[in-house]
Amino acid sequence: MASSVVRYGLRMRETFSVVNQDVAQWFPGHMAKGLNQMQRKLKSVDCIVEVHDARIPISGRNPLFEHTLSAIKPHVLVLNKMDLADLRHRNSIVKHHTKEGIKHVIFTNCKRPESRGIKSIIPTVAEMIKNTERYNRSEETVYQLMVIGVPNVGKSSLINALRAKYLRKSKATQVGGLPGITQSVLEKIKVCEDPKVYLLDTPGVLAPKIRDVETGLKLALAATIKDHLVGEENIADYLLYRLNKNGNHSYVKYLNLEEPTDNIRQLLGLAAVNNGWKRKVRTQSGTQVIPDLQLSASKFIKGFRMGVFGPMILDDLENMKD
Ligand SMILES: Nc1nc2c(ncn2[C@@H]2O[C@H](COP(=O)(O)OP(=O)(O)OP(=O)(O)O)[C@@H](O)[C@H]2O)c(=O)[nH]1
Ligand SMILES: [Mg+2]
Structure with a gap:
């Protein structure tokens, strides 16, 4: 996944790319x-x-x-x-x-x-x-x-x-x-x-062939595809990309961070540490407590679904004038 550590004032990603995603598996x-x-x-x-x-x-x-x-x-x-x-x-x-x-x-x-x-x-x-x-x-x-x-x-x-x-x-x-x-x-x-x-009433029906990965990620973010099929970190990364693209850094306060970032791993790690989201893992010498990145990802996604980052549109409408 294309990403870079970005500090305040530096450029965020302008496009989103995902590698190794078999979109057909999502449906x-x-x-x-x-x-x-x-x-x-x-x-x-x-x-x-x-x-x-x-x-x-x-x-x-x-x-x-x-x-x-x-x-x-x-x-x-x-x-x-x-x-x-x-x-x-x-x-x-x-x-x-x-x-x-x-x-x-x-x-x-x-x-x-x-x-x-x-x-x-x-x-x-x-x-x-x-x-x-x-x-x-x-x-x-x-x-x-x-x-x-x-x-x-x-x-x-x-x-x-x-x-x-x-x-x-x-x-x-x-x-x-x-x-x-x-x-x-x-x-x-x-x-x-x-x-x-x-x-x-009818059951929800997705297209068997999706246009492109980005469309799939939008559908996943809007909770039309089960999270585990797409991967919570992928969905969270797409959300981060979208928020940064809109100059919307409200996630910083929501996740208890210090500043915006365009790096999803960094965001999930810091959010987990700063909020005390931990999980136990087994090691050869017993158990160890580590930051729960998956919990960070699901809290971040849930925030979007509840509207805490404000009203949003995931399609690119910049070129469409009212
Ligand atoms: N914020 C908001 N949430 C809504 C609105 N309409 C529905 N929801 C929520 O969206 C979720 C899905 O609603 P459903 O009515 O079950 O959707 P559905 O299209 O019938 O879903 P399937 O039967 O699974 O295909 C639920 O959590 C609803 O409470 C709305 O206008 N605004
Ligand atoms: Mg229904």
Whole structure:
């Protein structure tokens, strides 16, 4: 991994390179099954709601969806976790997707069912369906939507948020901090009475072939791929690169360091020593206590996922003007 010890005022990495990473290993094979199940249900669906993480608004969407699901039915792109995303680029993100042919982009925070984004989903979808020929489903008076997306972006949370908003009902589908919580296409869940709207929850599906290693690291940082598959130190290093690139050194205080660095090993070591994060290892002469670099890495990554380094976007939007 390219890195150098950098002191205050010196240059940080401008590009990120990882060696010896077999990206194909990061993707569990069982996901093809989920996609097949989804395709089978497509006939009874009026609209596809694709949920994606607003911190990776451009890259990391599953390109398979474009060909197999969203191109066939009316489609809305929900960019969720907007509370964690830097929304100064909101207009350029929307413009980018509009150019790609996506007419409806909605930013949401599923932790707030009464927020504007959540409120706009059903009216937007109802309008779209009204304006489309409903193929074999024209006699139906209820709307059925399928929620799709890569793992852990908040698909199930969106269903629960809509249910809470319109029906004042509690959670109907399980939510969790790790990817792979929803395992198969579930039965339809009612989220609204007028109009009658049902949603199908689906398991997260990643693209079997990833564009490049950096896209994979973004997906990993946003917790869509299990950490151990990518390696916590790799994910932490990518986070460090991103923060330094943005001139964001808030990690120094958070990890109890003295100054910024661009060297992940140095960061993890110092964080472990300064915070007393230790672990025991067996040696020939007994046991020894050493700094726990893995714990440092997971605390650092967790900080990002909780938003402690402020709102961020992991895609490069510098060249996109609002
Ligand atoms: N900060 C924030 N967290 C969210 C938001 N929406 C969901 N989450 C969290 O993201 C995690 C994943 O949510 P899920 O709803 O289980 O995601 P999913 O896409 O259904 O995941 P899989 O079923 O594993 O594919 C959970 O810890 C949620 O609490 C949001 O808008 N903002
Ligand atoms: Mg789910």
